Structures are given as C-alpha cells and as structure tokens.
Amino acid sequence: xxxxxxxxxxxxxxxxxxxxxxxxxxxxxxxxxxxxxxxxxxxxxxxxxxxxxxxxxxxxxxxxxxxxxxxxxxxxxxxxxxxxxxxxxxxxxxxxxxxxxxxxxxxxxxxxxxxxxxxxxxxxxxxxxxxxxxxxxxxxxxxxxxxxxxxxxxxxxxxxxx
Amino acid sequence: xxxxxxxxxxxxxxxxxxxxxxxxxxxxxxxxxxxxxxxxxxxxxxxxxxxxxxxxxxxxxxxxxxxxxxxxxxxxxxxxxxxxxxxxxxxxxxxxxxxxxxxxxxxxxxxxxxxxxxxxxxxxxxxxxxxxxxxxxxxxxxxxxxxxxxxxxxxxxxxxxxxxxxxxxxxxxxxxxxxxxxxxxxxxxxxxxxxxxxxxxxxxxxxxxxxxxxxxxxxxxxxxxxxxxxxxxxxxxxxxxxxxxxxxxxxxxxxxxxxxxxxxxxxxxxxxxxxxxxxxxxxxxxxxxxxxxxxxxxxxxxxxxxxxxxxxxxxxxxxxxxxxxxxxxxxxxxxxxxxxxxxxxxxxxxxxxxxxxxxxxxxxxxxxxxxxxxxxxxxxxxxxxxxxx
Numbered sequence: 001x002x003x004x005x006x007x008x009x010x011x012x013x014x015x016x017x018x019x020x021x022x023x024x025x026x027x028x029x030x031x032x033x034x035x036x037x038x039x040x041x042x043x044x045x046x047x048x049x050x051x052x053x054x055x056x057x058x059x060x061x062x063x064x065x066x067x068x069x070x071x072x073x074x075x076x077x078x079x080x081x082x083x084x085x086x087x088x089x090x091x092x093x094x095x096x097x098x099x100x101x102x103x104x105x106x107x108x109x110x111x112x113x114x115x116x117x118x119x120x121x122x123x124x125x126x127x128x129x130x131x132x133x134x135x136x137x138x139x140x141x142x143x144x145x146x147x148x149x150x151x152x153x154x155x156x157x158x159x160x161x162x
Numbered sequence: 163x164x165x166x167x168x169x170x171x172x173x174x175x176x177x178x179x180x181x182x183x184x185x186x187x188x189x190x191x192x193x194x195x196x197x198x199x200x201x202x203x204x205x206x207x208x209x210x211x212x213x214x215x216x217x218x219x220x221x222x223x224x225x226x227x228x229x230x231x232x233x234x235x236x237x238x239x240x241x242x243x244x245x246x247x248x249x250x251x252x253x254x255x256x257x258x259x260x261x262x263x264x265x266x267x268x269x270x271x272x273x274x275x276x277x278x279x280x281x282x283x284x285x286x287x288x289x290x291x292x293x294x295x296x297x298x299x300x301x302x303x304x305x306x307x308x309x310x311x312x313x314x315x316x317x318x319x320x321x322x323x324x325x326x327x328x329x330x331x332x333x334x335x336x337x338x339x340x341x342x343x344x345x346x347x348x349x350x351x352x353x354x355x356x357x358x359x360x361x362x363x364x365x366x367x368x369x370x371x372x373x374x375x376x377x378x379x380x381x382x383x384x385x386x387x388x389x390x391x392x393x394x395x396x397x398x399x400x401x402x403x404x405x406x407x408x409x410x411x412x413x414x415x416x417x418x419x420x421x422x423x424x425x426x427x428x429x430x431x432x433x434x435x436x437x438x439x440x441x442x443x444x445x446x447x448x449x450x451x452x453x454x455x456x457x458x459x460x461x462x463x464x465x466x467x468x469x470x471x472x473x474x475x476x477x478x479x480x481x482x483x484x485x486x487x488x489x490x491x492x493x494x495x496x497x498x499x500x501x502x503x504x505x506x507x508x509x510x511x512x513x514x515x516x517x518x519x520x521x522x523x524x525x526x527x528x529x530x531x532x533x534x535x536x537x538x539x540x541x542x543x544x545x546x547x548x549x550x551x
Contacts, residue, residue, distance in 0.1 A: 013302075063367075069288075
C-alpha cells in the first residue's frame with residue numbers, strides 16, 4: 001500500500017473517527033457520506049457529523065488465522081475478529097495480548113493503537129487499531145479507568161471539532 | 163422482454179493447466195459452445211466475458227477484444243464486454259448476456275468465463291483474490307477471504323447451533339461428485355476426518371473447507387427461445403436470471419450469518435419463474451468455502467436457517483435424494499477459476515437438464531438452479547433453468 005493511500009485514512013485508523021447521521025443518530029465506522037438507514041437518505045448528504053468511537057467492544061466472532069495475509073506472515077497464527085462496539089458498528093481487527101484459547105464470543109475488549117504491518121524492511125510502517133481483552137484485574141484495568149475514559153472523551157471531542 | 167434459451171455449452175478441464183495460456187482456454191471453451199449450437203461466427207451479436215483479475219494474474223487487461231480477436235471475430239467488429247464481480251464475474255456476465263437477448267438488443271450472444279490463476283505463486287493468488295473483500299477496512303487489518311468466511315462460520319455456530327462436523331460434510335459431498343466429473347480439478351474422494359483434520363487455514367476452516375485456485379474456462383451460447391430449435395434439439399429455457407448485491411464488507415451486513423443478497427436474488431428468481439425451491443431437482447451452489455455452501459442451502463430457501471447442517475449430515479441432499487447438489491463437484495472439487503465458475507455452474511445444470519451428465523445424472527431433472535457469489539456474498543446471482551419439453 002502506498003504512503004498516501006494509508007496516510008489519508010489515519011484519522012479513522014488512529015483515532016476511530018467515524019460519523020453520525022444527525023437525522024436518525026445512527027453511527028457509522030468508517031464514516032459515510034450518506035446515511036443508508038434513513039429512508040430519505042439523500043437528505044442526509046451534508047448532514048453527517050463526525051463521531052469518534054469510544055474504543056470499547058466485545059468479540060462478535062473470531063478466527064485464528066494460520067495462513068496469513070500478505071505482510072502479516074510474522075504474526076501467524078493471529079486472532080482476527082469482528083468487534084461489536086457499544087455505538088453500533090462492527091469493526092474488523094485483530095485481538096492481541098491474548099492466547100487464542102482465551103478468545104470467545106462475548107469477550108470484552110478495548111481498542112489500542114498498534115503497529116499493523118511494515119512495507120518490507122525499508123518501507124513504511126502502518127499503524128492502526130487492534131483490540132486487547134479488558135482484564136478484570138491487573139494493569140489493563142487502568143486503561144479502562146474513569147480517568148482514561150475522560151481522556152478519551154476529551155480526545156474524541158477534539159477529533160470531532162477538527 | 164422475450165424468453166431466452168441456452169443453445170450450446172463448452173468448458174475446458176479445470177485445474178493447474180501449466181501448458182495452456184489464458185487465450186487458449188478462453189477460445190477452447192468458446193469454440194466448443196459455438197460448435198454445439200451449430201453456429202457460425204456470422205450469427206453472433208456480442209461477446210460477454212466474466213473475469214475477476216486478469217490484470218493481476220497475467221498482467222493483461224482489455225481481454226474482451228483479445229478473446230474476440232483470437233476467436234477469429236475481430237473482423238466482424240462485434241461488441242465485446244468484460245464483466246468483473248469477484249467470484250461472481252461469470253454469472254454476472256451471463257446475466258448481462260441474458261438481458262441483452264431478452265431485451266432484443268442482440269439475438270445470439272456468447273458468454274465466456276475464464277481465469278488463469280496459476281501463472282503466479284500461491285501466496286500471490288491469495289492476495290489477488292482477497293481483493294474481492296474490502297481492502298481499506300478488512301484486509302488492511304490482516305483479514306483474508308478464508309478468515310472472513312471463518313468469522314461467518316463461527317457466528318453461524320454461535321447463533322444457529324451449527325456444528326463443525328456439519329459444514330465439514332460439504333467438501334465430502336463435493337469430492338464424491340468431482341470423482342465423477344472428467345473436467346474436475348480434483349477427482350479424489352475424501353472422508354469427513356480428512357476435512358476435520360486438514361491443516362488449519364483460518365479456524366474453524368481448514369484446507370479442505372476451501373476451494374482451490376484453478377485455471378479454466380467455460381462458455382455458453384444464448385439466443386431467443388423462439389429461434390432455439392434452429393440451433394439445437396435440446397434448448398434449455400432460462401426461467402429466471404436475478405442479481406442482487408449487499409455491502410462489500412462483512413462488518414456492515416445486517417446479519418453476518420445470512421446472505422441477504424442471495425435471499426433477495428432467490429426470492430426474485432422463484433417469483434419470476436413461478437417456482438418454489440421444492441420444484442428444483444438439481445442445484446449448483448457457491449461452495450467456495452464449506453460454510454458458504456451450507457448457508458446457500460438455507461438462504462436459497464431449500465432449508466430453514468440452522469437446518470442445512472443436519473440435512474447434510476443426514477444425507478438429505480446429493481445424488482439420489484430430492485435435491486441433486488453440486489454434481490459438477492462444485493467449486494471445491496471441480497475447481498475455482500474465479501471468472502469461469504458462474505458460467506461452468508450453469509453449464510452443469512444444462513448437462514443435467516439435457517440428461518447428459520452420465521454417472522452423475524439426476525434422474526428426470528426438469529428444473530435446475532445455479533447460485534454464484536462474489537467476495538463474502540456482496541454479489542449474488544441466481545439462475546433458474548428449465549427443460550423445454
């Protein structure tokens with residue numbers, strides 16, 4: 001993937017920046033120019049507002065991938081999942097910091113900013129979201145603390161303004 | 163709209179055809195279809211060619227005039243159109259050709275489907291075919307086509323109680339039929355335990371759950387039903403040709419365990435043909451993955467949601483039952499040359515309805531169905547074909 005092709009999606013892939021239809025309040029990720037939910041969907045053109053996902057979610061479905069996609073060979077086997085977000089959208093992404101055996105439908109996860117892949121030894125490094133389990137105890141708990149939630153909300157507001 | 167009939171079919175062997183080029187296989191399939199229909203090139207109105215990714219596989223785009231040229235037809239300056247819809251390219255090309263004849267725009271039309279996949283290494287094949295998923299929001303995170311279907315399978319197991327052993331039955335059936343088809347990529351029979359113990363690709367799917375990458379081509383000649391007897395003694399009527407689409411990415415579907423585009427296309431097809439699933443004696447469904455074959459049985463209307471797995475295990479489908487299924491060997495055993503698949507499925511239904519399928523013949527088949535999909539089901543095509551008595 002060329003630098004520009006990846007770079008132009010960084011607001012979405014780095015910050016989970018989606019959008020919301022101001023008519024029906026449905027949230028979309030990635031953002032859409034038109035709301036497919038509204039009956040009169042043409043009327044939603046120009047009325048979609050930025051909306052940042054909070055990063056929480058749970059595993060909706062998962063697979064342990066052994067035959068990796070190009071550029072992901074070093075990670076195999078890795079866990080690919082559909083993540084259900086509380087805002088509504090399903091996201092496709094990897095679940096990390098976990099053994100494959102621990103992953104199940106319903107596992108609570110949180111998005112984190114990770115390296116996705118490298119374009120060869122001298123190429124660009126691509127970053128984006130992956131998901132890790134929300135542990136009931138241990139260091140991960142701190143990430144889901146009210147303080148970090150506040151920080152996330154501030155970040156979301158900042159993204160929404162830009 | 164006027165009624166349309168199939169006048170001739172042609173197909174190459176599917177498999178790893180090292181000694182044959184894209185243009186060779188394309189021409190072979192086309193010529194045999196024209197020969198069957200007792201047609202000369204002067205009669206032709208247009209050529210439609212289904213192909214997913216010749217630009218990536220053989221670094222050749224603009225292939226419709228290429229095939230036209232090597233078929234000796236460039237001098238006639240016929241319109242030649244390439245159609246791309248991932249794994250559904252063949253059936254979408256067929257649908258366009260059907261519309262061209264039905265509308266009266268053309269009388270006699272040739273539809274080809276061709277893919278030459280083995281000129282690139284296996285890892286490259288996979289990357290090329292993964293491009294029928296969403297490159298910005300699926301594959302960029304490490305998704306592959308098999309892993310997306312694995313996500314579907316896992317959720318189908320969760321929501322509908324489907325068991326691994328149930329969808330693993332699909333490839334067993336496919337190879338059983340492939341063993342009877344001389345054109346098939348794989349002619350070996352396999353057992354359930356071979357499927358279950360196959361090396362994992364994307365759990366719960368293993369290598370035997372996934373159709374191969376193949377070289378191959380198929381072609382069909384279409385014309386108005388009222389003129390069909392001029393060209394063949396056994397015209398097959400197209401009683402429905404329906405195409406429906408859905409979100410490209412799996413993550414945006416209404417329900418990841420239902421192929422909505424297949425449901426819509428099937429309902430429209432049965433309505434148009436004034437038929438129900440019970441009228442169908444033979445079907446070719448899109449078993450690119452074992453789970454996609456199982457879901458097709460449900461979403462085409464043959465079984466209720468969650469019931470297809472039990473039907474497969476209990477032997478309620480297949481040769482000798484009420485529903486002959488993937489008698490060609492399906493994508494799993496006959497092979498999966500992406501752009502050719504949809505055309506080859508229809509060719510197999512034609513053989514069945516003519517009574518020419520030899521030891522894989524479904525006795526007395528009158529109505530047949532072909533179901534072809536692209537990606538994770540973003541494109542679905544359903545055709546109903548009937549014997550003209």
